[in-house]
Amino acid sequence: MMRAMLTLYKGDCEHCHHTYRYTIWDARFGQYSYAYCDTCGMLATLFYSSEAVEQLPRSAANYREIDAAWEPLLTPCACGGHFKKGASPRCVHCKQPLSAEYAAVHIMRNVKGAKNWRWQGNWKDRFCMAISDPRNFGNLRHMVDPVPDLEEADDSDAESDSGSFLGLQR
Numbered sequence: 001m002m003r004a005m006l007t008l009y010k011g012d013c014e015h016c017h018h019t020y021r022y023t024i025w026d027a028r029f030g031q032y033s034y035a036y037c038d039t040c041g042m043l044a045t046l047f048y049s050s051e052a053v054e055q056l057p058r059s060a061a062n063y064r065e066i067d068a069a070w071e072p073l074l075t076p077c078a079c080g081g082h083f084k085k086g087a088s089p090r091c092v093h094c095k096q097p098l099s100a101e102y103a104a105v106h107i108m109r110n111v112k113g114a115k116n117w118r119w120q121g122n123w124k125d126r127f128c129m130a131i132s133d134p135r136n137f138g139n140l141r142h143m144v145d146p147v148p149d150l151e152e153a154d155d156s157d158a159e160s161d162s163g164s165f166l167g168l169q170r
């Protein structure tokens with residue numbers, strides 16, 4: 001199961017039919033909530049162990065998409081869009097929101113070795129999707145803890161360029 005999670009899978013966009021590469025992360029395993037940018041679909045993860053994230057109001061449910069109460073408290077995405085509950089990952093080519101139902105076909109095909117795992121079929125429960133940047137292969141479109149630093153502004157919330165596909169690096 002975990003080994004399957006370390007792979008970049010191939011998916012296709014139902015709008016423009018181009019392919020993209022992605023990985024699926026487990027918010028419970030990684031101990032975070034997540035959200036997608038409402039404009040470019042970038043994934044943001046908000047780690048519960050982060051001091052900045054600890055300042056946010058308690059959310060109704062953990063290990064899934066963010067509580068709507070967090071939305072106005074987050075820093076904007078690098079593209080100028082906002083991380084919102086209910087937003088979807090987007091195709092890196094045509095920028096259209098990806099259908100969770102359509103993606104279910106390749107997600108389940110790609111993880112066929114993981115017997116006891118089933119895709120949740122939506123963009124809000126335990127598993128989230130990080131998509132590889134087509135201009136920088138292997139670099140996932142992902143921001144870590146997009147929360148203003150209360151002490152002083154620094155750049156540590158900038159886009160992650162991690163080589164780890166588990167989303168655990170800080």
Ligand SMILES: [Zn+2]
Binds near residue numbers: 014015017093096
């Ligand atoms: Zn597309």
Ligand SMILES: [Zn+2]
Binds near residue numbers: 041078081082
């Ligand atoms: Zn964005």
